[in-house]
Amino acid sequence: MSRVKNIKDDYGFFGIGIINNTDEINIGTLWRSAFILGASFIFTVGKKYKLEGSDVTKSWTKIPLYHYQTFDELKQNLPFSTQLVAVEMGDEAMPLGEYTHPDRAVYLLGNEISGLSDQIVSQCQSLIKxxxxxxxxxxxxxSIVMYDRFNKNNS
Ligand SMILES: C[S@@+](CC[C@H](N)C(=O)[O-])C[C@H]1O[C@@H](n2cnc3c(N)ncnc32)[C@H](O)[C@@H]1O
Incomplete structure (x- = not known):
């Protein structure tokens, strides 16, 4: 398995992660997709991650996983001029198909049980569903969000 190729020069970069995830298999799966679909890093907020069998590509050897104890810590450590994009269902959210991805983005996913809180969503620059x-x-x-980004940047 290899990483996507032919990414445009002005593609920017992105990271993706989950806040307070409950099932570690999802981090392993997300890490694998993130590496293959061109992410620069992934992250967890609130809960650390132990290596999982779902990451059969050994993505930990390819792109880093950062851990933040809190959402505030994530925000304080965002790369310069990078937008925080909440991924969550809801009437206010923009359908992914209509969305133009920022050049530099950090995509934030909610946990498996409660999703992203309104308080966190309100601190993100955009909300997509x-x-x-x-x-x-x-x-x-x-994985679908990353695939959409890849397609829109390579069409
Ligand atoms: C399994 S869902 C959380 C479900 C939670 N029980 C709820 O009612 O919101 C976990 C995360 O996946 C993402 N997610 C799942 N389906 C989505 C959708 N249709 N649009 C946007 N995000 C979605 C969101 O980040 C969500 O917080």
């Missing part, structure tokens, strides 16, 4: 009445698995959601 995938279609459907029911929530998708969090790692699947993150």
């Amino acid at each position: 995938l279609p459907g009445e029911y929530s998708l698995n969090v790692a699947v959601t993150g």
Whole structure:
């Protein structure tokens, strides 16, 4: 398995992570997708991660995982001029298909049980959602967002 190639020069960079995740398999799966689809890093907020069998590509050897104890710590350590993008269902959210990804973005996913709180969403620069009445698995959601970014930057 290898990483996507032919990414445009002005593609920027992105990271993706989950806040207070409950199932470590989802981090392993997200890490694998993130590496393959061109992320520069992934992260967890609130809960540390132990290596999982779901990451069969050994993504930990390819892109780093950062851990933040709190959402505030994540915000304080955002790369310069980088937008925080909340990924969550809701009437206020913009459908992913209509969304133009920022050059430099950090995508934040909610936990498997409670999702992202309104308080956290309100501190992000944008809010995007995938279609459907029911929530998708969090790692699947993150993978689709990254695929959308890849497609829009390479069309
Ligand atoms: C399994 S969902 C959380 C479900 C939670 N029980 C709820 O009712 O919100 C976990 C995370 O996946 C992401 N997610 C799942 N489906 C989504 C969708 N259709 N649009 C945007 N984000 C989604 C969000 O980041 C969400 O916080």
